[in-house]
Amino acid sequence: MLTLHGFSSSNYYNIVKHCLLHKGVPFDEHLVYPGMPELVALSPAGKVPALTTASGTTLSESSVLIEYIEEAYPDKPLLPKDPEQRAQVRQVMKMAELYLELPARRLLPAVLGNVPVSDAVKKEVRLTLDKGTASLGQLARFKPWVCGDELSLADIYLRYVLAIPKLVGPSQLQWDVLPAVPGLAEWDARMAEDAVSKQVDADQQANMKEFMAYVGKAMGGAKQEDN
Structure with a gap:
């Protein structure tokens, strides 16, 4: 089973999530925000999203992830043959x-x-x-x-x-x-109007309040360090 790491308010996370849902690839979601120490272990630059493959390999960068998904799960291709x-x-x-x-x-x-x-x-x-x-x-x-x-x-x-x-x-x-x-x-x-888009949008809205609270806390901490 794949695990997608990140949060639903991230547009780059949602690119990868949309691809997985469109192709019908089963995956788990692991909520993690930038700045969390565990994210650096998953993504060398500490960026969202990251993906753990079924074999346990961890990959990062959204463009890399969607290319991997396209190659590893070729059903319902999202790239032309030509x-x-x-x-x-x-x-x-x-x-x-x-x-x-x-x-x-x-x-x-x-x-x-x-x-x-x-x-x-x-x-x-x-x-x-x-x-x-x-x-x-x-x-x-x-x-x-x-x-x-x-x-x-x-x-x-x-x-x-x-x-x-x-x-x-x-x-x-x-x-x-x-x-x-x-x-x-x-x-x-x-x-x-696409069904997958609606699901991704709904998850994004559900996450937004928590994400904004996290952003506010992070920015508040940064201001205290500057003072």
């Missing part, structure tokens, strides 16, 4: 992470902890996000899925990568990512 089409799926995944999720993440402290972010940082983030939405507009097909007529890893990855710009954009940039790419809002609504 090498070029597989590369196109991975291209969307990488672009979305580098130019949408990671820059938007810089504004999370302002949303989660009311930490001021300078206008210069906001401007830099917005420029990178504009590059990301332009790239996505060029690469995505939405016919009806991101890379064509079959749901792929690109759809799952993009859904949870978008969670961060959707969270920070309106309040920090007065900007909404969904209208920025033609077809994105309709695709996003379609993904939200």
Whole structure:
């Protein structure tokens, strides 16, 4: 039995969880937050998620985990057979992470902890996000899925990568990512109606209060250390 380590409020955790649920792979969940000593034993960088395989090997980094799951559990594949089409799926995944999720993440402290972010940082983030939405507009097909007529890893990855710009954009940039790419809002609504998406979203909501309490406690401890 696989064990997925992390917490349901994490978008990267949910990428891996969605893949497992979509494929029907049995797994246990182990709740662990960043900063907990036990997480470092599971993930060298202390990041969520991590995965313990049936043989006891522990792996980390979400992109590594979903590639492992795709290879180890080939039923209901999430990558096309054609090498070029597989590369196109991975291209969307990488672009979305580098130019949408990671820059938007810089504004999370302002949303989660009311930490001021300078206008210069906001401007830099917005420029990178504009590059990301332009790239996505060029690469995505939405016919009806991101890379064509079959749901792929690109759809799952993009859904949870978008969670961060959707969270920070309106309040920090007065900007909404969904209208920025033609077809994105309709695709996003379609993904939200998927049964697996609904299960993941419900688990996320159930975890949110505990996660925010953990964040508040962690940030409070950090402020005391600074004083």
